[in-house]
Amino acid sequence: MNNRTLTHWNVFLGETRLAYINTKRYGINWLVGTLNLLLFLVFIQLGIYSFQNGISRGYLGDKIEILILGFFVFSIIGMGISTVSSRISEGASTGVLEHLMLSPVSSRYVLLYSTLVQFSFGLVVYLLLLPVSMLICRHFFTINLPKLVFYAIPLWLASCAAGFMMGALTIIYKKTQNFANLMQFVILALMVLPSCPFSPYSAFPISPQAAALISAVGGKAQIGWGFNSFIYLQSVAYLLIGMKLFKLAEEYAKTKGILGQY
């Protein structure tokens, strides 16, 4: 490993360890979050079956899978968008925000690694809870795991892009909690846009990645390499734009001298 790679690797390990310590030390928060997720997965299945009224169990099963995937997609997007801003707000209140800017790899990469750790933890928890909820509800279905991960990655990258854009606003305007409420509806709108296969809506961030995941994993649709390449390239392009905007916001705050003021 060369020096630069080793530096980035150590920063990533630091973020992983920080997330692990916070999870372990504040286990009750983690437990409540996990329980929430489990209850949601259970109730979504039990709830739909309670309204079956003559509709075939097979048809309902398909709907449940789509709903569960939809919730997974919503969670990944929410996590990708909120981690950067919440890390900035937390850093500002606990005081270590400026130290993130003092890392030799730059704050953008520290925040990206922090989001990656959250995404990995979230993915593992989700995949562990899904079979538990199936057991509880006695409703079993299969999910193509490699496919899920394949489509979750560009979705996470595109969500991080939006997260960096929100982060840029947080650095300059400080109080962006109100945006977070609005973001829920923006996420839902992006999720339901018909952007897979190609349509004008495919140009939006997050939308084609979310649609591809739901179609490919939930609808078992075969998506060609053309669209697959597009969602990867588009998510990376948006991520680079998001990181660039974040860098510009950071430089603006440094010029104005408002970086550490909250």
Add this chain to the structure above:
Amino acid sequence: MLLIDNLSKTYELDGEKIEAVKPFSMEITGGKVCCFLGPNGAGKTTVIKMLCGLVSPTSGKIVYNGMNMSAVRGAFLGKTGVVLEGARNIHWRLTPLENMEYFRRLHGLGTDAGHVSSYVELLGLEKYKDTECRFLSRGNQQKVAIACALSLKAEVLLLDEPTLGLDMEISRTIMELMRREKNNNRIIIITTHDAEFIERTADVITVFKKGRVHKFNGPGEIVEKYAKDDKRFSSAYINLVRGIDE
């Protein structure tokens, strides 16, 4: 060697330009403690923040060992330990040891248990090494912040009021540490109002007043030039500052 060349900072507030630091130049060599003095709002913290890149200068450049900092910022930060003013340096939810490990990682370094433990011992933090920092006193939190900066084995140390609000015993421990660290050929820049700290540790003194900078070779020079009947450093320093006012 750290070279500051024509560095200045002007802020704009409600359309009015405020010159926080007027253009100044200086050189700081390794193995010396440079203390920045001056009244509140004189621009000391702004200079520390410009040195570590948290504030962008309006003009001038910072050159470290022949390299312009704006071009090699990442490399420079990898060799720099910073303690900012107030309680803004550590994760409250981590223990001292975890904080030191985290900040080493944040600087791209691996863990070094022996090295980290040596600073825990030197700063008398063994008893608290597994206690979350939010439960520590302000003094011990400051010790942790300093331990984090020192454990990076940084070539440059920038400390903004490291002894502010600390009792004499802790201040003296930090003084001892600074003396020890400068013998490792580190460049140490400290802003402080602590007269005893300056008398015991400063090799070079830079006084900031009204955005201007006045340089001295240690507290002795200030006493020699500005002391009247009272030969204490603090009195000489007050005479100096009043002189600048006039």
